[in-house]
Amino acid sequence: MKYHGVYYIPNQGAQLSASLDYVKAIVAGIESSFPRADKAGTWALTHRMLRDNPPYSEAAQPDYPHAYQHLLHVSTISPDRTYNLIQHPPQAGHDGSPGTVPQVAIASLSLHQGDAHASFLANQMPLLWTPQRMLDVANGNTFQAGDFLIHVGELRSRRQAQAGNQTSPAVVVCVSTPAGGPDYDDDTIDFEYAQASIRELWNTIKKDIAFGRAEVREHMQLAQDFGRSEEQDREAVARIWCAALSPRA
Secondary structure: OOEEEEEEEEEOOOOOHHHHOOOHHHHHHHHHOOOOOEEEEEEEEEEEEEEEEEOOOOOOOOOOOOOOEEEEEOOOOOOOEEEEEEEEEEOOOOOOHHHHHHOOEEEEEHHHHHHHHHHHHHHHHOOEEEEEEEEEEEEHHHHEEOOEEEEEEEEEHHHHHHOOEEEOEEEEEEEEEEEEOOOOOOOOOOHHHHHHHHHHHHHHHOOOOOOOOOOOOEOOOHHHHHOOOOOOOOHHHHHHHHHHOOOOO
């Protein structure tokens, strides 16, 4: 069983050339830190995010708690599936205190159904859902370094690219490793060791890279979402990808 961590490196100016420079630097960091790392093919990602529209009101609703809908395809999770994640705002507690944990539902669709569902929401339900952004990674880099599988790629904004102005809001790095310590077996899950190993590898890769003012965001797989069925494990990885790709509040 693999444990995953995702790093989101914002590109402040959103210029594609800057993201490509980040990718080159990260790849160079992998190759210099792990000379025996093997290139392991390419990977791809498509992410669409929609936000719900508040009910009609003559008064402004600046504090309306929005729900978000994600349609995510990551070839490393499943080459032929799209994950549809709906994120509702946190519910208030029984005592009226504000909630902190969003309510999340997730389902798996075929790749073809995912495209059709996105088109349906955007074109047939515009009063309920508004597309926010569409992001892609095409031909991302993959490396195998010992027990670690590393995926690197620049995010490209599809909508703006169609307008003839390619932009890239960020670079993403996903690192996965067996979820166990040195004495790992099928019955052993050591999340702290897996997290520490991923962080150590990432710190080694980026030690000579200057990301400027960009604040790198780390997203680790939740322990309670791990070690169930294979499909539930894939859904858990999809959830951390959606969290990583969500605009920061």
